[in-house]
Amino acid sequence: MYKINENYSKFPGSYLFSTIGKKVRVYGEAHPEKKIIRLGIGDVTQPLAPAIVDALHKAVDEMGRGETFHGYAPDLGYAFLRETIAECDYRSRGCDIEADEIFISDGAKCDCGNIQEIFSLDNRIAVCDPVYPVYVDSNVMAGRTGTYDRERGTWSDVIYMPCTAENDFVPELPEKENAPDLIYLCFPNNPTGSVITKEGLQKWVDYANQAGAVILYDAAYEAYITEDNIPHSIFECRGARGCAIEFRSFSKNAGFTGLRLGFTVIPKELKCGNVSLHSLWARRHGTKYNGAPYIVQRAGQAVYSQEGRAQLKEQIGYYQRNAAYIFDGLKSMGYTVSGAVNSPYIWLKTPEGMNSWEFFDHLLERVNVVGTPGSGFGPSGEGYFRLTAFGSYENTVEAVERIKAL
């Protein structure tokens, strides 16, 4: 008789954003007359930029003609896209990354979730707390996290690195006696919107190189960085080629949440003994993945065109304006807020001692605004709440007005 993967039964609840989606659906069905404003899940709302739409149409036409049809993509992505990324995202910032160290995929969520497969089940992971749930959840499924403590909301075998107001939402280095093997970092951070300076990140790289750890660096929000001295890539740090893997997304900088494109960078000298992690990931890609669609890879290339850059600068600016509007609005109401400056996320302390889910229900039921409960991202997120800047400007303004009226 077959058996299931029992690790799945350890989950205390469903995937955070599935839970939120369900709650909102139930509320909406019970109150069809209410206009719900969704600032919860980090989904974009602006249409694809014209340069991207043009590239898609052109690629679709190619797919419709025998001479220019494209079947299976190369395992690791088309050279035209990998070379563009290497040049524009890395070499132009002084990062030493080659095109063949870039693996094109259908998004950073999949890559962040799948990367743990190439590591031993004995490895110990460390995560920021609060954090994007996929890092922990994918390790729960693999069996790396031990048992769940419902009281504390923590897994016995995970090293939590609290990110709180006290440390400005940037975690301390773990103790060397209790060093993790895999360290998930995400800056600009999801959910807190916090950033790390180049010097700060360099300390992590040095730590990882000394401790023999790998940093799994999620840079999905780098396009929102506005301040100087904030690294856009971990490969801006010395020695990162020996200890870091970086994830990037086209979802937030170019509105590809519904188009699906991302990439992972694994430097060739990142090795465990004489085995390169690059070769393991290439094997995984070749065996369990079949490439991102040609038309979507062409759309990705258009993101870096002169036209595309100009249009997307405007699009990101639109969301940044929303972020500032929410940040300023909440601040003026007396809320304790952070994030927003280098991020599309606004992180706020829930008022009047409400816990995160109480505030979620309060906002949903009283003013029909959807956010994300901080506790859904980890125990140190309790008492916090995330709002996103990815709504329309009109909805953003209205949401702030509604909260003001509470």
Add this chain to the structure above:
Amino acid sequence: MYKINENYSKFPGSYLFSTIGKKVRVYGEAHPEKKIIRLGIGDVTQPLAPAIVDALHKAVDEMGRGETFHGYAPDLGYAFLRETIAECDYRSRGCDIEADEIFISDGAKCDCGNIQEIFSLDNRIAVCDPVYPVYVDSNVMAGRTGTYDRERGTWSDVIYMPCTAENDFVPELPEKENAPDLIYLCFPNNPTGSVITKEGLQKWVDYANQAGAVILYDAAYEAYITEDNIPHSIFECRGARGCAIEFRSFSKNAGFTGLRLGFTVIPKELKCGNVSLHSLWARRHGTKYNGAPYIVQRAGQAVYSQEGRAQLKEQIGYYQRNAAYIFDGLKSMGYTVSGAVNSPYIWLKTPEGMNSWEFFDHLLERVNVVGTPGSGFGPSGEGYFRLTAFGSYENTVEAVERIKAL
């Protein structure tokens, strides 16, 4: 110090089609004047049908306008596609499958590779021999296959079910004392092109229900079935809802190899104790996947439109004509051939006692035709060779002429 997943180091070589790709590339670079005809990897060559191109353009335009833009897709796929599939692929054939039992994905390769994650690492798998390499390789990575015997080309913990000329390339039921937990079946078969009758498949369903096994049924090639009494879906069999998961692809019936779309069907009553496999796969989808692109799901819907069906019937007919041409041509040369009738694959015995890779090199170097060595699919494939019908008609004719001239 972190460690890697040591299962990867157990592989005797690289992924079959990556190896072939590399060999062909090396040969092509050394002989740039030669025109290589590729009948190896099962990649299609005909352009997307007009109905699909139209649907893509329309969906791209929607993505370029604020009012019709689509962000993250629903976790399990858009209702418009799931309902169309449930109706056209299942209910119209008398199969009792609901739309919410269908999970849309970016292809059957990913689904076939990922499905093992929801099962225990203790489960024993059974595979046809020869077989599409992803089933075994994804289990090697997970650690379910034991040790590799280089001499025999087999894994110690895998149950191989030989498919040979003696059994008409349809495997026998495994012995009950040594029953597998997970049984991978693929009909029409890759690589042999063989099929199973409805009565034959019913025996497997009855066996699985008695033995407490799950059948992982890969029906990626069902569109090539021409004969009656050959099931297009395992859900045509009584009791399959209690023991089967089915994988489908848009790659071969609609030319989506470069567009990426597939789906997996998990009936809700398929349960291990009180845990439904549907809920586990939904959790995996929600946590580690972010949906197939909206535009590609719209293209998938067009596959089922009246126009789309007519155009694709012609496209499949084109490849079927190629299959018949290769089959007849080789037969007339005295080769022992099978497949082709209900499949885009032609399976032939290598001539003059050559082994599979010798024949691969022979064809590549002597007549610049690429096929796939049967031994790459498993030990019982040794001495066999696969050719695909997915080339252009002109290339197919030329390849057969070249082989004739050998």
